[in-house]
Amino acid sequence: MNIKKFSEVTNLTTYTIRYYEKMGLLKNISRNNSGHRWFTEKDIVWIAFIKRLKDTGMPLEEILQYAELREQGNSTSEQRMQMLQEHALKLEENITEQQLNLEKLQQKITYYSEVIKLQ
Amino acid sequence: MNIKKFSEVTNLTTYTIRYYEKMGLLKNISRNNSGHRWFTEKDIVWIAFIKRLKDTGMPLEEILQYAELREQGNSTSEQRMQMLQEHALKLEENITEQQLNLEKLQQKITYYSEVIKLQ
């Protein structure tokens, strides 16, 4: 598919897609015979994974490191696994923290509803 | 306490504290007789709340709106409660999403450990 279609499928703007390619997150994107990018299923899967890492708070620079290890093939599996393990641990901690934050907010909301009742 | 001490207590740099004041998040900070800011317990509590909103993904602009309602006194309690309710809802959704993300990452880690075992 062309970049327009890919941008619809991935929900990224064409700007962002080219930016990701320029910074090295997307490699070996094939081109059709008029020099335009041609994206495939594999690219969709890879972008989905990038988005998951990003949405869970991994900075693009770190995702780039992962991408570069991936580029080097199977010999880097262990390093990549380790990156994911560390990230998953941070994520777990973050979820716990957010659950506490949510509780505190709900307490404050309850407090507000008491105050409003008395007005 | 002076800004140095306040920065230690709140874990914000003095730059950030002045920035928050300049943008309107901190109002009516008192001054000592040489014109230096003088922070109190109330300011610590308020900063802690700002940080909670920020850490749960609320942009400073929105926190500023909240701060301005707060400034206007009790008549805005209902609006503030509504802001918090909407925010808490988003946070709840986000936590659910992150839990799914964590599961997916853990699946990937499991997959990696299988691959590595076979190498």
Added chain:
DNA sequence: ACTTGACTTAGAGTTAACTCTAAGTTGTAG
């Protein structure tokens, strides 16, 4: 009196992650 160090201000600089512009090329429809 003078140095030192913490404070003050306005405003400039930085960083991450986009987002856009300008100038040019290519493929298809009329």
Added chain:
DNA sequence: CTACAACTTAGAGTTAACTCTAAGTCAAGT
């Protein structure tokens, strides 16, 4: 064969949230 839309590139501009600089004031210690 010409208009037009979609693509290409390099590089500039934007936004949020800081982060720092420069130039100055002030209080305490020697």
